[in-house]
Amino acid sequence: MNRRNYQKELEKIISRCGERQPTVLLHSCCGPCSSSVLEYLTQFFQVTILWYNPNLYPEDEYVRRLETQKELLEKMGLAEKVHLLTEPWKSEEYYGAVAGCEEEPEGGKRCEKCFRLRLEECARIAKLHGFDYFCSTLTVSRHKNAVLINTIGEAAAQKAGISWLPSDFKKRDGENRSVELSEKYGIYRQVYCGCEFSLRARQQPKREIPAEQEGTGSE
């Protein structure tokens, strides 16, 4: 069993930062998730956001979430301080990466491949531009497996020859803070994870739950 505390590991790195703020390329999955992460990380790092989310579907949604990211940076007063690197919508990269796993449930193999695709690209760009670290907002969500994300991040780091910044942003009440900040700034909050398959699952009529199974906490 993995007993690592990724938040503590991050705090240890922060405690060694000193005067010079290290640079970090932060993969952002969406504006709302990035809000509390930006509030926290910009205290200690020079943050640049990478917008690489070829999983998003349809293209209008990709554009809308990207615009929301920009709006958030403006409203948080970070538009000057935090640079934003964007990649065009390359859905073929996503479909290629998850081929054969389309019917997997959310949280299964398809998501693992989706994380890997985005984190490996972030590692590649971070190495190319000489960042000290790269990391992702993905660990802010309680619906996403932080151990898996950190494991994939570390493997991507090793492959690219750069440092992964460990995180478990939900540990500091990051997810609730993200909701608070999103409401405060009135930004768009999507109701599905992002891909075509998660949209379809969201649109399916909810299965009737027998009374004795209600309230189990699963989404």
Ligand code: SF4
């Ligand atoms: S459900 Fe979310 S994490 Fe999983 S494959 Fe779809 S977009 Fe990626």
